[in-house]
Amino acid sequence: MKNIAIVGCGGMGSGHAIAIASGTGNAIWAELPVQTEGKLQETDSDLGDLLHLAGICDIDPDRVQWAKERGYRIYDCYQDILDDPAVDIVLIATPNHLHKDEAILAMRAGKHVLCEKPVMMNSAELEKVMAVAAESGKVFYPRQNRRWDKDYMIVKKILQDGMLGKVFSIECRVQGSRGIPGDWRAKKEFGGGMMLDWGVHLLDRLLAMVPEKVTHVFCDLTHVTTSEVDDGFKLHLTFESGLTASVEVGTCHFAALPLWFVAGEHGTAVIDNWECTGKIVRLHSWEDKDAKPILAGAGLTKTMAPRGDGSVQELPLPEVEYDNNELYVNLLETIDGKAAQIVTNDHALRVLRLMETAVRSSETHSVLAFETHIN
Ligand code: NAD
Numbered sequence: 145m146k147n148i149a150i151v152g153c154g155g156m157g158s159g160h161a162i163a164i165a166s167g168t169g170n171a172i173w174a175e176l177p178v179q180t181e182g183k184l185q186e187t188d189s190d191l192g193d194l195l196h197l198a199g200i201c202d203i204d205p206d207r208v209q210w211a212k213e214r215g216y217r218i219y220d221c222y223q224d225i226l227d228d229p230a231v232d233i234v235l236i237a238t239p240n241h242l243h244k245d246e247a248i249l250a251m252r253a254g255k256h257v258l259c260e261k262p263v264m265m266n267s268a269e270l271e272k273v274m275a276v277a278a279e280s281g282k283v284f285y286p287r288q289n290r291r292w293d294k295d296y297m298i299v300k301k302i303l304q305d306g307m308l309g310k311v312f313s314i315e316c317r318v319q320g321s322r323g324i325p326g327d328w329r330a331k332k333e334f335g336g337g338m339m340l341d342w343g344v345h346l347l348d349r350l351l352a353m354v355p356e357k358v359t360h361v362f363c364d365l366t367h368v369t370t371s372e373v374d375d376g377f378k379l380h381l382t383f384e385s386g387l388t389a390s391v392e393v394g395t396c397h398f399a400a401l402p403l404w405f406v407a408g409e410h411g412t413a414v415i416d417n418w419e420c421t422g423k424i425v426r427l428h429s430w431e432d433k434d435a436k437p438i439l440a441g442a443g444l445t446k447t448m449a450p451r452g453d454g455s456v457q458e459l460p461l462p463e464v465e466y467d468n469n470e471l472y473v474n475l476l477e478t479i480d481g482k483a484a485q486i487v488t489n490d491h492a493l494r495v496l497r498l499m500e501t502a503v504r505s506s507e508t509h510s511v512l513a514f515e516t517h518i519n
Contacts, residue, residue: 145193145194145195145196146194146195146196146232146233146476146479147196147197147198147230147231147232147233148164148195148196148197148198148231148232148233148234148235148258149197149198149199149200149201149219149225149228149231149233149234149235150164150197150199150200150201150234150235150237151200151201151202151222151225151234151235151236151237151238151246152201152202152236152237152238152239152242152260153200153201153202153207153208153210153211153237154202154204154207154237156237156260157200157202157207157235157237157238158207158210158211160235160237161197161200161211161214161216162214163191164191164195164196164197164472165197165214165216167190167191167192167193167195168184168188168190168191169188169189169191169195169468169469169472170188170289170292170468170469170471170472185468187465187466187467187468188467188468188469189467189469189470189472189473190469191469191472191473194472194473194476195472195476197216198217198225198228198230198231199211199216199217199218199219199225200216200217200218200219201218201219201220201221201222201224201225222246222249225250225255226249226250226253226255227253231255232255232256232479233255233256233257233258233475233479234246234250234255234256234257234258235257235258235259235260236250236257236258236259236260237260238260239328239334239335240262240264240265240328240334240335240336240340241265241328241333241334241335243259243260243262243263243264243265243269243335244264244265244269244272244273247259247263247273247276247284248272248273248276250282251273251276251277251280251282251284252276252280254280254282255282256282256283256284256285256475256479257277257282257283257284257285258285258287258475259284259285259286259287260287261286261287261288261289261344261345261348262335262340262341262344262496263284263286263287263489263492263496264492264496265335265340266496266500267493267496267497267500270489270492270493270496271493273489274489274493277489283475283478283479283485284489285471285475285478285485285487286487286489286491286492287471287487288344288345288348288349288471288487288492289471290345290346290348290349291348291349291352291471291486291487292466292467292468292470292471293349293418294418294420294464295403295404295415295418295420296349296353297464297466298415298420298422298461298462298464299314299316299353299404299406299413299415300353301462301464302406302413302424302461302462303353303354303406305462307408307411307413307424307426307462308406308407308408308409308410308411308412308413308424308426309408309409309410309411309427310408310409310410311387311406311407311408311409312386312387312388312407312408312409313387313388313389313390313405313406313407314350314354314387314388314389314390314404314405314406314407315389315390315391315392315402315404315405315406316346316349316350316389316390316391316392316403316404317346317390317391317392317393317394317401317402317403318342318346318392318393318394318403319392319393319394319395319397319400319401320394320395320397320400321395321396321397321398322395323369323370323375323395323396324336324337324338324369324370324373324375324395329341329373330370330372330373331372331373332372332373336372336373337365337373337374337375338373338374338375338376338377338393338395339365339374339377339393339499339502339503340499342393343377343379343391343393343499343502344495344496344499346391346393347379347391347495347498347499348487348491348492348495350381350389350391351491351494351495351498352491354383354387354389356383356384356385356387357383357384357514357515357516358381358382358383358384358498358514358515359382359383359384359513359514359515359516360381360382360511360512360513360514361379361380361381361382361498361501361502361505361511361512361513361514362379362380362505362510362511362512363377363378363379363380363502363503363505363506364377364378364379364506365377365502365503365506366378366394366396368395368396369395369396374506375395375396376392376393376394376395376396377391377392377393377502377506378390378391378392379391379392379502400417402414402415402416402417402422403415403416403417403418404422410426410427411424411425411426411427412424412425413461415461420461422461423458423459423460423461424458424459424460424461425456425457425458425459426456426457426458426459427455427456428454428455428456428457429454429455430455431455432451432452432455433452434452434453434454435449435451435452436449437449438450470486471486471487474486474487497514498514501514
């Protein structure tokens, strides 16, 4: 059993507090916005015997009151967490600009760190934190929880099982309509902006799924509702095999395109939403004897005419089984030397560097080379 203390008990920190105190871990998210009890899937690890909530610390009296009402121990300040010998792990869930100093202080105080995404504001910060992790021998773990999203798990399985033949294009996106939240996320100095907020999730997953170097990057950051930070972006990546990926985050979309649109030489997969409705359409035969031109708008087309029955087949998306709590469990096993870190710091560094290249691409309106110098 390891004791974990949380610094920053806002939206995410309070979710962690409930998840850990109840022993249900990420299974609790399925119950939002009720946030009272989680439901474990058969495949989910029960964290009850593995992780204990030592307490929380927050500078906002309302958040402290919230935690008190739930019976959680309150640390008056961050130093009190660091001084508590019972605390094994510090979970950092404060705004992004605080992550670096909090992580370094924790590891120097002999604590392991689970750090919310984006782990750092930039790659230079992460390099410093990785150096402290190496010198202190403590685990620093990036919390890229969206590796365990069902939609991502499905796409990963589709690719791994070769269900679409050779994949030549991957689109993934999230589109909302509420603009950028008016809190610290709207301020540059606090690590705001959607590239750091959502971009880090989408790029973490994409790079974890495609085992190839990225050769070229082109990005347009958007400023539809804000000027100080980006409120979204469109990013185009080319991998060394020629595979391309389009990654998009939008916060001013009142209708949404599918979360995923994956095209292969023998099939196409679509995932519409987080409920994971969607389909795979698989090619049986290129030949389509019934092909006839259709009237399309002001003209005729055979190229774009739907295929006749028989040359393609519609299939449901594959079922996936996974452990919602694998990240927490992997953190604990990494600390005990029983497993390798699933979300590695090298990977987090690669993602931060990619995001930095994307921002430069947007600023210079140019296609930039990436990773071509790495052997
Ligand atoms: P939030 O504003 O809701 O919560 C942040 C909390 O930190 C607040 O309660 C604030 O009072 C507290 N805080 C600020 N400075 C502090 C300090 N010096 N000491 C102690 N507490 C302090 O923000 P949030 O949405 O919970 O985001 C927090 C972190 O979690 C961010 O890094 C964010 O990117 C991340 N996050 C991750 C996910 C995910 O899915 N992994 C989702 C949401 C947020």
